[in-house]
Amino acid sequence: MLPRSRPGRAAEDRRPRVCGVRTHWTTVADGEFHCPDCGGDRNYQRRTGRRRLTLLGLPVLPRGEAGPVVECASCAGHFPTEVLTRPTTTRFSALLRDAVHTVALAVLAAGGTGSRTALAAAVEAVRDAGDEECTAERLTAVADALAADTGRRTGGEDGEAPLAAELHEALDPLAPHLADLGRASLLLRAAGIALADGPYTPAERDVLTTVGAALTLPREEVADLLTAARTPS
Template identity: 65%
Template sequence: MRSAKGQRALRPVLCGVRTIWDAVGDGAFFCPGCGGDRNYRRLTGRRRLTVLGVPLVRRGETEPVVECAACLTHYAPEALDRPTTTRFSTMLREAVHTVTLAVLAAGGTTSRTVLEAAVATVRDAGLDDCTQEQLFTVVEVLAADTGRGSGSDPAAEACGPTLAIELHEVLAPLAPHLATAGRESV
């Protein structure tokens, strides 16, 4: 059936199944369809048999979905597992800072050149206010945590328990989201 302008005329739907969505939460996520940080709504749905657009009989529940507020595409709730761009940037900054501390704690604080390179690396990662004194102080605190005095050889001992825990806490959530080259770079 075509209208005068050659467009298809809409036919009324006599009966069908329609999903009625209820919003149960919202927030921000990385939308795979839009390719950026977007707002979302978490939805649960109920299917209904409709006749002439009027819902009559329940047809069951649907799986919960996440709806992008921009493109209105529905995704499985697992889409929320991917960090937003903002969160991912923060995770990278924290990882670079912690790995730099681990390198310095392994014996890099004795050289001014190493400290300058460490500060440059941390600043390049986005922590613009980082100084040599701050890094040196944190490494000294970490050395005291392990029971090492400043007179012992820090390269001879492994990272302290606090630094090892921090490395694990910072790198474990980041690793699944990095490509191989990114993991090697960190």
């Protein structure tokens, strides 16, 4: 037997609220972002709002501003604007691809492109990062140009490699979005290129140390990782 409904309850629920606060939102920008709730790239609207006190559903008094917020077009979730600092999946992939490419070139420029094993390791790393059209010839040409230009550049502070500016330009935007394991993995991949043809040269070690610094890894951890890379598994 169905429970009886209370006679006046439905009518009571349909009554307008006597007073409340309503927010009127205005869209000021839009774009694509990585939605924390959806877990993927979505369209968004950046919105600002104005709160108003309502009486019987009608706005009567302003109650200040709301937001700004980022509203997901898919789930309608509201997030602080800081969420836009996280790169989209597409942007993150591009940052990683450019970073690996720059690191590989820097290591090759420091150690020379005469070693087929080092060059093959560099090509494999760049392709794994998403640049499937990378070739040994293309890497050789760019690395040789960088090596020739190195003599006309000055190194960075604290003994950084001459190509420090290029490495920081590629790695600084990526590092905050990499987990500790990801930053260590990137340094180890660079170390693998340097070790493909033998022990580190002083120039290669300078490059790898600069890579670790740009990835915000502590110096002690960088030293440990470079030592571990030399140890056969």
